[in-house]
Amino acid sequence: MAKSQNALHGEKLMNRCTRCILPDTYPDIVFDSEGVCHKCHEAERRYVHRDIDKLSRELLGIVNWAKSQKRRYDCIVPFSGGKDSTYTLYTCIEKFRLKTLAVNFNNGLRTEEALRNMDTITRNLGAAYLSYGPPWNILKKLYKEFLLNTGQFCFPCDMGIWKTVQRTAEQYDVPLIVSGFSAQIESRGSKIYSYNNRLFKTIAKNVMSTGELNDFLSEAAIAQKIARRLKRFRLTRYRRQISLPEYVVWDDKIIKDTLYRELNWQKRADGSSDHIDCLFAPMKNYLVVQKWGFGEKTTKYSAMVRASQMTREDALLQSTEEERRPIQDAMELFMQKLGVTNEDILHAKTKSHLGYL
Numbered sequence: 001m002a003k004s005q006n007a008l009h010g011e012k013l014m015n016r017c018t019r020c021i022l023p024d025t026y027p028d029i030v031f032d033s034e035g036v037c038h039k040c041h042e043a044e045r046r047y048v049h050r051d052i053d054k055l056s057r058e059l060l061g062i063v064n065w066a067k068s069q070k071r072r073y074d075c076i077v078p079f080s081g082g083k084d085s086t087y088t089l090y091t092c093i094e095k096f097r098l099k100t101l102a103v104n105f106n107n108g109l110r111t112e113e114a115l116r117n118m119d120t121i122t123r124n125l126g127a128a129y130l131s132y133g134p135p136w137n138i139l140k141k142l143y144k145e146f147l148l149n150t151g152q153f154c155f156p157c158d159m160g161i162w163k164t165v166q167r168t169a170e171q172y173d174v175p176l177i178v179s180g181f182s183a184q185i186e187s188r189g190s191k192i193y194s195y196n197n198r199l200f201k202t203i204a205k206n207v208m209s210t211g212e213l214n215d216f217l218s219e220a221a222i223a224q225k226i227a228r229r230l231k232r233f234r235l236t237r238y239r240r241q242i243s244l245p246e247y248v249v250w251d252d253k254i255i256k257d258t259l260y261r262e263l264n265w266q267k268r269a270d271g272s273s274d275h276i277d278c279l280f281a282p283m284k285n286y287l288v289v290q291k292w293g294f295g296e297k298t299t300k301y302s303a304m305v306r307a308s309q310m311t312r313e314d315a316l317l318q319s320t321e322e323e324r325r326p327i328q329d330a331m332e333l334f335m336q337k338l339g340v341t342n343e344d345i346l347h348a349k350t351k352s353h354l355g356y357l
Contacts, residue, residue: 014293020302021316025293029192043306047184052249057272059247062240063096066176069238073128074098075176078105078165079113080277086121086265087255088180088244093125094262098176103168105161107278108140113266114277124263132164134215141207143280144338149203151291151351153338154284155195156204159216161167166338175239185252185308188296191354192288205229252309272322274300279337280331285323291349295323 014023066074070099077089079102083156092098102122111230122129133139166308169177197217204213244250256273259265268276275281289295301315335341 009017016316018301019312020305021298022302023294023298026299027189027292039302040306043184043303047307059242059244062176062242063098066098066240069175071170071173071175072099072155073101073174075264076101076103076165076172076174076177077178077180078103078161079118079129080104080161081110081117081121082275082277083255083259083265083273084180084182084186084245086117086180086263088178089121089125089127090258090263091244091248092178093127101128101130101168101172101174103165104129105133105157105164106131106175107157107160108133108136109157109279110278111167111268111279113268117265117276119344121263121265132168134160134212138208138212140338142204144340145207146203147338147340147348148344149351150199150353150356151348152193152284152287152353153280154193155200155353156216157278159200159218160191160193162218163214163216169239177239177241179241179243180245181243182250183243184307185243185250185300187303188288188299192299193353194349194357195353196357199353202356251307252304280330280334282325283334284329286327287345287348288330289323295319297322 014025015031016023017029017031017037017040019040022029022035022037022039024031026037026039032038032041063074075092075098077085077092077100079085079089081104089100089102092100102118104118118129121127139156143153146155147153165177168174200216201213204216266276267273272281275284279282285295285297301310301319304310305312305315331345334346351355
């Protein structure tokens, strides 16, 4: 089996895919006889031969349907001030002329850059904007509990974002939700990260009341959806939720160039343009590296290599540099805000979310 071996900056030697840069520590990875991983073959089947013209027509049909509903807002965009959500908001307003409500989940960890971006972008685009978040004492308990039990802390934020968006869509009767999450570029794999209501309830019930859980649990049961429709005297679907990157070419360079040029969007102080919306982003990546030997940049840049947005050589160099940056300041902030210890962080690598799904 031909797999390339790459080691940079003193990292442990890893066997990596010969096409992208996924290492052999990626969960359940399979290499063919040429050393190409199964994720590359999967991406080729799903994305290489996509009919973008057909998808664009389908997207335009969804946009026109949303406008035809004649609501106060045509769509909601989950908005964090980060790169992808900002570009999604820009596209909905500037390209499709949708009456758009930007909805932010205040997770207690918003960066100064994200707050400035949210203010600047909503002003420049003339977007309506709403933000909601539970009290910090609740969020703090949740982040700590999830870290100690699953080795990761992001679940409350991801659950909270979608519950806030869905609740707002119901309140304002908004027919369309448009997110900027790209499964092609951002997906890490279910064994690295995935979540659902069951996982959240099992962990969160130890630190919060049943009423407090309602800020996070998404509508899941068919009976709930039917009841909601009947409440509005409708039998057919009256709201759609889509991911914009599934319908367009999601090119990182084009996105960043547009945001800098058109909207005066700002990076983090350290120069990073990814996950600039969260104070704990460096720790999020650190925990993945400690457990799997690689971080989020490896999975993202691998996807960008597959999408011909980056060379394999650049992906390997940049991921190694970015995933090995010192994070002592970020770790101290993390421990201070959550009240956790070095031992808790070290122990996190032995924990998994999979048993709770």
